Amino acid sequence: MTVKRITVPFDTEIVQSLKAGDRVLISGKVYAARDAAHKRMAESLEKGEELPINIDGEVIYYVGPTPAKPGQIIGSAGPTTSGRMDKYTPELLELGLKGMIGKGYRSQDVIDSIRSNQAIYFGAIGGSGALIARTIKKVEVIAYEDLGTEAIRKMVIEDFPAIVINDSYGNDWYKQGSETYRSI
Amino acid sequence: MRTIHYKDIVDKVAVICQEANYDLGEDVVNAFKTAMKNEASEIGKDVLGQLIENANIATTERVPMCQDTGVSVFIVELGQECHIDGGNLYEAINEGVKKGYEEGYLRHSIVDHPITRKKSLGYNTPSVIHVEIARGDQLTIHMSAKGGGSENMSTLKMLKPSDGLQGIKNFILETVRTAGPNACPPLVVGVGIGGNFEKCAYLAKKSLFRPIGERSHLEEIAVLEAELMEDINKLGIGPQGMGGSTTALDVKIEIAPCHIAALPVAINLNCHASRHKEITL
C-alpha cells in the first residue's frame, strides 16, 4: 500500500487528489486547537469579531498535549475526539478552513460541509501520542494562552502519519473500512 | 495491627501513576503482536505496528504513551489489620497522584465543576477511589489511567430479565458498534451484569483491571467472553476504526446476584491504551 506525502497548507487541487482510505504523511504548518479554543472562536464570530488566526486555507489539528519535559519540543500529542468540535466546524469551513486532523466520527453536517467547501478530514492514530510527538518539530503558542493545554498553537510537522477519512467527494472511510470487513 | 505510613502511600502511588502512563503492560503489547499476525486489513496492520512502536518510545523515553493521561481510578484492597499512620488514605492517594502527574509531566485533565467546567491547578485530582476491605494486614493499590475517549462511549442499561442472554449480547455489540473509532479500538470491553444500577457499573470497571488473555473463572462466563470476542471482531471496525478484524483485544465479564425484576448491564469500554499498575504495601 502506498503512502502519499503531502505538504500543508494545501490547495484545492491537492485536496481533490486525496481519497478516503489514502495513507498520508503530512508536512508543513498546522494549527492546534481543541474544545475551549473552538468555543472561544465561535463566540468571537458571533460577536462579529475577528479570529486571532486567519484560517483561510489552513489545517487544524485537534490536540491537547501533555506538558513538555525539559528539552522536549512537545509532550505526547496524539489526536483527540473530533466529534466534540462538530458544532463549531461548518462555520470554520465556510471561512476557508481546508483540513482537520483528529480521531473519530464527524457528524453528517460536517461531512456535507467538508464536501461543499472542498476540504478534508484526516484521522490520526489515537493513543499514539509519543510517536506523533516525534513528527512535531516546532511549537509556538499564538493565541488564547490562558487556556493552557487548550491554547491555540502553531506547529511545524514533518511526516505526520494519518489516513484520509472524509474526502472532498463525500466519502467516509470509517464507514467504508468497517463495511469491508464486517461479517455479522 | 500493621502500620503503614501515609508518606509511603504517597510515594508509591506517584510511581505507579507514572509507570502506568509510560509502560504499557506486557499483556497489552503481546495482544498487539498477536493481533498483527491475524489482522486482515493492511491499514489495520499498519496501525497496530504504530501502536507497538509508540509503546516502545514511551517506555524508553519515559513519556506518556497517550496525551490523555486519564482519570486516575483506584481499586484499593485494604486489609482490616492495617493501620494508616499520618493521615487519611484518600488524601494519601490524591497526594500521590498530584506528585506523580506533576513530576512525571502527565496531563491534568480534570475540571472541578462538570457544568461550569472551571479548572483549578489540582493536578488531575480528585481521583476516583474505590476501597474494598480485605482480610489480613496488607494494602494493595490497583491504579488505572482511564482515558476519556473510551469512557465517553461506555453505556449502562437496565434490561428486562426476559431480554435474556441475547438481549445482553445485542446491547454489547451495539455499544461497540456505536463507539466505532471514537473509543480508540482495539478495545478491552468490560462488562458488569447483575447487581444493581451502580454495582454493575463498578463490576464493569473492575473487570478492566484483569489482565488481557485471562478468562473468567466461571465456566459459562468464560464461554460467553470468548463468544462475544469473536462476534465483536466480526463487526469490521478494526484498529482505530479504519476497518479490519481486530476490534477487541479482549472481553471481560463480571457478574453479581440481582433483584428478581432486574437485569442491569453496564459496559465500560477501554481503549488500547489499557493502562494499569498495582502495588502492595
Ligand code: SF4
Ligand atoms: S481513548 Fe484512550 S488511546 Fe484514545 S486518546 Fe483517549 S486515552 Fe488515548
